Amino acid sequence: QKEVEQNSGPLSVPEGAIASLNCTYSDRVSQSFFWYRQYSGKSPELIMSIYSNGDKEDGRFTAQLNKASQYVSLLIRDSQPSDSATYLCAVNGDQGGKLIFGQGTELSVKP
Amino acid sequence: ETGVTQTPRHLVMGMTNKKSLKCEQHLGHNAMYWYKQSAKKPLELMFVYNFKEQTENNSVPSRFSPECPNSSHLFLHLHTLQPEDSALYLCASSQERTAATQYFGPGTRLLVL
Numbered sequence: 253q254k255e256v257e258q259n260s261g262p263l264s265v266p267e268g269a270i271a272s273l274n275c276t277y278s279d280r281v282s283q284s285f286f287w288y289r290q291y292s293g294k295s296p297e298l299i300m301s302i303y304s305n306g307d308k309e310d311g312r313f314t315a316q317l318n319k320a321s322q323y324v325s326l327l328i329r330d331s332q333p334s335d336s337a338t339y340l341c342a343v344n345g346d347q348g349g350k351l352i353f354g355q356g357t358e359l360s361v362k363p
Numbered sequence: 364e365t366g367v368t369q370t371p372r373h374l375v376m377g378m379t380n381k382k383s384l385k386c387e388q389h390l391g392h393n394a395m396y397w398y399k400q401s402a403k404k405p406l407e408l409m410f411v412y413n414f415k416e417q418t419e420n421n422s423v424p425s426r427f428s429p430e431c432p433n434s435s436h437l438f439l440h441l442h443t444l445q446p447e448d449s450a451l452y453l454c455a456s457s458q459e460r461t462a463a464t465q466y467f468g469p470g471t472r473l474l475v476l
Binding site: 293301353354 | 403404405406408411419453464465466467468469470472
């Protein structure tokens with residue numbers, strides 16, 4: 253069983269719509285959860301972190317965490333073509349700073 | 364310079380060559396990481412250094428040899444690589460090993476012929 257799972261996509265949404273990206277993880281003791289955005293040919297860029305159950309909003313981005321269901325999601329409101337990228341979910345493992353990454357979901361926002 | 368820098372950005376090498384990748388972080392962090400990113404696969408952690416000491420080797424073949432002379436610099440020495448080692452090699456840093464927020468460099472795109 254993969255430790256962090258994401259739907260690889262591609263996920264295609266029209267401009268202005270809400271994009272919903274999902275991630276599940278297997279390690280129940282995980283404490284920290286991250287979303288990275290990676291443009292084609294570029295390195296991952298941290299866009300959101302979340303540590304407790306519930307929602308965390310930052311501009312057009314909302315991260316949602318449900319530890320009981322071992323599920324974390326990222327919502328992008330008013331999606332823009334510039335949001336087109338691969339979104340990586342990362343989970344802090346049980347050894348402190350070791351991050352476990354999912355394979356990423358490719359998002360395409362169509363004008 | 365700010366953030367995490369990596370050189371070279373692109374590298375083509377033969378299987379008998381020896382080359383080195385360099386990473387430098389300007390964030391005052393104490394932990395540094397090497398990751399491998401292959402197409403359609405998750406980021407793979409290779410090595411972790413905390414305060415210049417290697418704390419993790421994720422079963423990486425010996426043809427990859429890391430070096431961390433100080434908390435700001437990290438090298439990855441490459442020798443007798445295989446074509447399947449072609450990938451994007453990413454360096455990252457964090458305040459310390461237990462700090463989960465990591466910041467990535469731009470990566471080195473490696474092609475082994």
